[in-house]
Amino acid sequence: MNKTSAVFYHAGCPVCLDAESAITRYLDPTTINLEVVHLGTAKNRLPEAEAAGVKSVPALVVGGQTLHLNFGAALSALK
Amino acid sequence: MNKTSAVFYHAGCPVCLDAESAITRYLDPTTINLEVVHLGTAKNRLPEAEAAGVKSVPALVVGGQTLHLNFGAALSALK
Numbered sequence: 001m002n003k004t005s006a007v008f009y010h011a012g013c014p015v016c017l018d019a020e021s022a023i024t025r026y027l028d029p030t031t032i033n034l035e036v037v038h039l040g041t042a043k044n045r046l047p048e049a050e051a052a053g054v055k056s057v058p059a060l061v062v063g064g065q066t067l068h069l070n071f072g073a074a075l076s077a078l079k
Numbered sequence: 080m081n082k083t084s085a086v087f088y089h090a091g092c093p094v095c096l097d098a099e100s101a102i103t104r105y106l107d108p109t110t111i112n113l114e115v116v117h118l119g120t121a122k123n124r125l126p127e128a129e130a131a132g133v134k135s136v137p138a139l140v141v142g143g144q145t146l147h148l149n150f151g152a153a154l155s156a157l158k
Contacts, residue, residue, distance in 0.1 A: 028107035067148045
């Protein structure tokens with residue numbers, strides 16, 4: 001079975017780190033290839049996150065869905 | 080290893096169903112015991128959700144963390 005690619009976008013904020021620890025602990029590694037992207041440092045990934053519908057971080061994009069996990073920072077604050 | 084208990088709270092809304100499909104597909108079944116609770120019908124579970132810090136649905140409570148996934152409905156709207 002091909003794994004599903006998932007991207008977890010964050011910005012290093014406390015809310016982001018809490019969500020990241022849950023995501024990295026509990027997502028199924030046998031079905032998910034997880035990439036973690038820090039949008040505060042990797043600003044070149046902002047357009048891609050926006051295109052996926054990410055409005056704030058932390059957010060997880062997986063299988064065509066964009067899930068905002070709590071609220072750390074608006075994407076516009078990272079530009 | 081003991082599995083971690085997780086509860087996914089929802090209210091049958093479209094945003095809830097989208098989040099549920101991601102959660103149930105991608106959480107690791109070898110580490111997580113997932114319970115799905117519909118707060119619109121199981122109103123007796125509202126106090127427990129509130130106590131866990133759930134402010135809106137859909138939300139996932141896992142390992143002591145409460146993650147709100149996007150926004151479907153405020154908990155107060157379900158009472």
